[in-house]
Amino acid sequence: MNQPPLRTFVAYVEDQPGVLNRIASLFRRRNFNIVSLNVGRTQTPGVSRMTVVVEADDDKARRIEANLYKLVNVLSVEDITKAPNIVRDLALIKVHAPPEKRSEVLQLCQVFRARAVDVGPDTLVVEITGTQDKIVGLLTILEPFGVLEMVQSGTVAMTRGSISDAANAIRDTSTRGIAAA
Amino acid sequence: VAAPSTDPTNPPKESVKPSTGLRTLTGAQIIWDALEQQGVEVVFGYPGGAIMPAYDALPGSKIRHVLVRHEQGAAHMADGYARASGRVGVAVATSGPGATNLVTGIANAMMDSIPIVCVTGQVPSTLIGSDAFQETDFTGVTLPITKHNLLVTRAQDIMPAIKQAFYIASSGRPGPVVVDITKDAQNQSIEYQYDPSPVRLPGYRPDRQPMPEELKEAVEMIQAAKRPIIFCGHGIVRANATSLLLELVHKTNIPVALTLLGLGGFPAHHERSLGMMGMHGESWVNTAIQEADLIIALGMRFDDRVTGNLKTYAPNAKKIHVELDPAEINKNVKVDLALLGDVREILRQLVPHVERVECGDWIAHIESLKGDSAVRDIKDLPDSGLLFAAHVIHDLWRYTEGKALVVTDVGQHQMWEAQYYKHDHPRKLLTSGGLGTMGFALPAAMGARMACPNDDVWVIAGDGGFQMTAAELATCSQENIKVNIAIINNGFLGMVRQWQQFFYGGRYVATPIKSPDYVLLAQAHGLKGLRVTKRSEVRAAVEAARANAETTIIDFRVEQEDSVYPMVPAGADLHNMIRRPKPEVKSAPHNPIFETGDDE
Numbered sequence: 001m002n003q004p005p006l007r008t009f010v011a012y013v014e015d016q017p018g019v020l021n022r023i024a025s026l027f028r029r030r031n032f033n034i035v036s037l038n039v040g041r042t043q044t045p046g047v048s049r050m051t052v053v054v055e056a057d058d059d060k061a062r063r064i065e066a067n068l069y070k071l072v073n074v075l076s077v078e079d080i081t082k083a084p085n086i087v088r089d090l091a092l093i094k095v096h097a098p099p100e101k102r103s104e105v106l107q108l109c110q111v112f113r114a115r116a117v118d119v120g121p122d123t124l125v126v127e128i129t130g131t132q133d134k135i136v137g138l139l140t141i142l143e144p145f146g147v148l149e150m151v152q153s154g155t156v157a158m159t160r161g162s163i164s165d166a167a168n169a170i171r172d173t174s175t176r177g178i179a180a181a
Numbered sequence: 182v183a184a185p186s187t188d189p190t191n192p193p194k195e196s197v198k199p200s201t202g203l204r205t206l207t208g209a210q211i212i213w214d215a216l217e218q219q220g221v222e223v224v225f226g227y228p229g230g231a232i233m234p235a236y237d238a239l240p241g242s243k244i245r246h247v248l249v250r251h252e253q254g255a256a257h258m259a260d261g262y263a264r265a266s267g268r269v270g271v272a273v274a275t276s277g278p279g280a281t282n283l284v285t286g287i288a289n290a291m292m293d294s295i296p297i298v299c300v301t302g303q304v305p306s307t308l309i310g311s312d313a314f315q316e317t318d319f320t321g322v323t324l325p326i327t328k329h330n331l332l333v334t335r336a337q338d339i340m341p342a343i344k345q346a347f348y349i350a351s352s353g354r355p356g357p358v359v360v361d362i363t364k365d366a367q368n369q370s371i372e373y374q375y376d377p378s379p380v381r382l383p384g385y386r387p388d389r390q391p392m393p394e395e396l397k398e399a400v401e402m403i404q405a406a407k408r409p410i411i412f413c414g415h416g417i418v419r420a421n422a423t424s425l426l427l428e429l430v431h432k433t434n435i436p437v438a439l440t441l442l443g444l445g446g447f448p449a450h451h452e453r454s455l456g457m458m459g460m461h462g463e464s465w466v467n468t469a470i471q472e473a474d475l476i477i478a479l480g481m482r483f484d485d486r487v488t489g490n491l492k493t494y495a496p497n498a499k500k501i502h503v504e505l506d507p508a509e510i511n512k513n514v515k516v517d518l519a520l521l522g523d524v525r526e527i528l529r530q531l532v533p534h535v536e537r538v539e540c541g542d543w544i545a546h547i548e549s550l551k552g553d554s555a556v557r558d559i560k561d562l563p564d565s566g567l568l569f570a571a572h573v574i575h576d577l578w579r580y581t582e583g584k585a586l587v588v589t590d591v592g593q594h595q596m597w598e599a600q601y602y603k604h605d606h607p608r609k610l611l612t613s614g615g616l617g618t619m620g621f622a623l624p625a626a627m628g629a630r631m632a633c634p635n636d637d638v639w640v641i642a643g644d645g646g647f648q649m650t651a652a653e654l655a656t657c658s659q660e661n662i663k664v665n666i667a668i669i670n671n672g673f674l675g676m677v678r679q680w681q682q683f684f685y686g687g688r689y690v691a692t693p694i695k696s697p698d699y700v701l702l703a704q705a706h707g708l709k710g711l712r713v714t715k716r717s718e719v720r721a722a723v724e725a726a727r728a729n730a731e732t733t734i735i736d737f738r739v740e741q742e743d744s745v746y747p748m749v750p751a752g753a754d755l756h757n758m759i760r761r762p763k764p765e766v767k768s769a770p771h772n773p774i775f776e777t778g779d780d781e
Contacts, residue, residue, distance in 0.1 A: 013384075014383075014384060017332075018320065018324075018332075021321070021324065022324060025324050025325055029325045059511055062510075062511070063508060063511070063512060066506075066507040066508035066510070067508045069386075069507065069508075070328075070506070070508055071384070072328075072329045072349060072382060072384055072385045073384055074384050075383055075384040076384075
């Protein structure tokens with residue numbers, strides 16, 4: 001069996017206690033496998049934005065969207081997988097870098113446009129943003145030096161160009177914050 | 182916000198400030214006021230620590246309270262009330278065990294899309310998370326089995342929460358909503374005025390409209406069909422769309438098959454009514470589905486009990502799915518056209534555009550399939566002196582003139598009821614379809630009777646399921662709720678026994694079940710009890726039960742090892758049914774029909 005393709009959903013949700021639990025519970029209950037999930041604030045008070053990456057074929061993706069809409073606290077959902085989009089993860093990597101290795105590590109980081117954000121006697125903490133591929137690429141290069149710790153955010157994504165359907169739907173339904181232009 | 186009053190022995194007196202219309206009320210008083218504003222006349226419940234402030238305020242309200250014997254009964258009563266009336270049913274319970282006892286009833290309402298609101302007490306907000314006495318995370322527990330739930334910790338949030346709960350429970354695809362209210366919110370006093378403005382929920386859009394092009398495509402598919410069949414599901418009943426479905430059938434002449442929960446949504450005696458489909462559906466219906474070239478599915482969800490093996494299901498049919506919930510589209514069966522929206526509204530738009538479909542040969546073909554079933558049907562055989570469940574239910578139908586409001590439990594009797602009690606009107610058969618909850622019938626029937634006090638309400642239950650919630654007989658007695666109870670008593674957990682017979686080598690493990698003496702049990706509760714062992718006694722017993730002022734149990738001692746036919750084994754092809762052996766093989770050793778053991 002082929003691995004189902006990864007789908008990226010953007011969902012606007014009410015910023016209320018338990019909303020994340022409702023979403024996670026829905027995915028578990030319907031047997032949809034979450035690859036990555038990120039929640040954060042938006043420019044509109046009381047509204048959070050989620051980016052959810054899921055393994056799903058077209059049909060499953062449509063059902064995920066329909067099921068998300070059934071949650072009362074979900075304001076709008078959009079499957080942005082096929083739209084031109086910007087997808088980013090952020091990772092912090094603590095790598096073993098004694099003084100004699102430090103400049104070599106820093107040079108390699110430069111190739112990946114990663115930045116050193118902390119230097120210790122034997123360590124460097126490197127920050128990288130980009131697609132999952134890019135992060136894995138840097139990680140592979142740093143592996144021989146000794147990766148001591150790593151932390152990664154969930155994926156965040158946004159469509160390119162004009163306002164997305166999901167964001168536009170919030171503008172239509174929200175009476176707060178955004179006045180009609 | 183006024184300072185909270187925490188002295189339960191001295192609730193503040195209601196006082197109105199004439200200038201503003203604001204009244205000073207406790208959260209407990211607000212609960213009942215908000216429920217009254219939703220049109221609630223009766224609630225089913227059980228008091229306890231965390232809901233005591235609400236109960237203390239109950240006498241100030243016009244709402245009737247029915248004291249149940251177990252909270253599961255309260256949820257099922259609310260459910261039966263909702264199914265019978267089309268309105269929202271309400272159950273009330275305390276925190277912890279009171280709330281968790283509701284869970285089966287809530288899950289049952291969720292699976293069958295029944296609008297109920299459960300109001301539960303919760304430990305004081307200051308104690309949440311401390312594993313306080315009788316604390317459970319009830320919004321957490323019910324998250325996957327409710328349409329929505331709310332935890333309320335402040336008195337000023339109670340009224341908006343109850344308004345939301347009723348709106349969400351009853352709109353769109355209905356379902357259960359839990360409102361969990363902390364004890365301190367109930368005790369808190371605030372300046373209060375009911376806000377009659379409509380509920381605003383930006384993320385909740387229950388109404389959808391099909392596009393005109395989709396309606397046009399549906400009409401074209403219908404007119405082009407040679408072997409069409411309409412499915413009448415629960416949605417027809419929920420949406421009160423029976424008369425529009427009748428119009429559709431009168432105009433198109435297309436035959437109608439029904440799901441279990443759709444029964445009554447289209448009259449059983451209509452000449453285009455085929456009967457029930459699925460695992461224990463009529464054989465000609467299942468055969469017709471497999472041969473059809475068009476299925477018009479109205480308000481149903483292609484449950485596995487309806488489809489059998491999905492790979493071989495209705496292989497020749499194009500499928501039009503009229504459905505309120507977009508998440509149901511293509512979930513089990515891929516459809517060719519989905520019309521999203523309220524089935525009543527869609528039929529209203531569709532019916533004017535359809536014309537007669539020339540399918541006389543198809544109808545004649547389906548009719549010809551019925552002959553084989555008629556010879557196997559035991560209800561048509563001469564009375565042999567043995568009592569079969571089919572006889573009891575057929576006769577019950579006859580002697581109640583087909584007009585009873587029947588509430589069934591789950592199991593063999595449920596399927597026999599579906600086959601032999603011919604319902605011509607919606608909301609006159611209430612049954613637990615999706616969850617298959619044994620113990621549903623008695624409490625749900627009591628709720629139905631509260632909603633429809635002039636109906637002849639009958640419980641049809643097996644001896645297994647009846648014993649699960651038989652404690653509610655005491656509620657019948659205390660609250661003067663009159664229902665008639667037909668126990669189809671075969672001394673077995675019959676459906677499981679049937680599966681053991683068919684699929685587990687006849688090993689009857691844990692299925693023989695002993696019953697109390699139901700006549701004495703009825704008497705112990707101050708009710709009436711009768712026992713019937715012969716078909717000739719059925720009529721008199723049914724008439725006696727109807728004539729009695731109090732709840733009456735009839736213990737029908739039926740054939741112990743009869744089975745429900747036809748049967749599509751779980752996951753088998755819909756057309757591969759196990760059929761009732763023809764009567765001439767009656768003496769064969771493998772014949773599943775045995776004589777009743779006389780245990781008198």
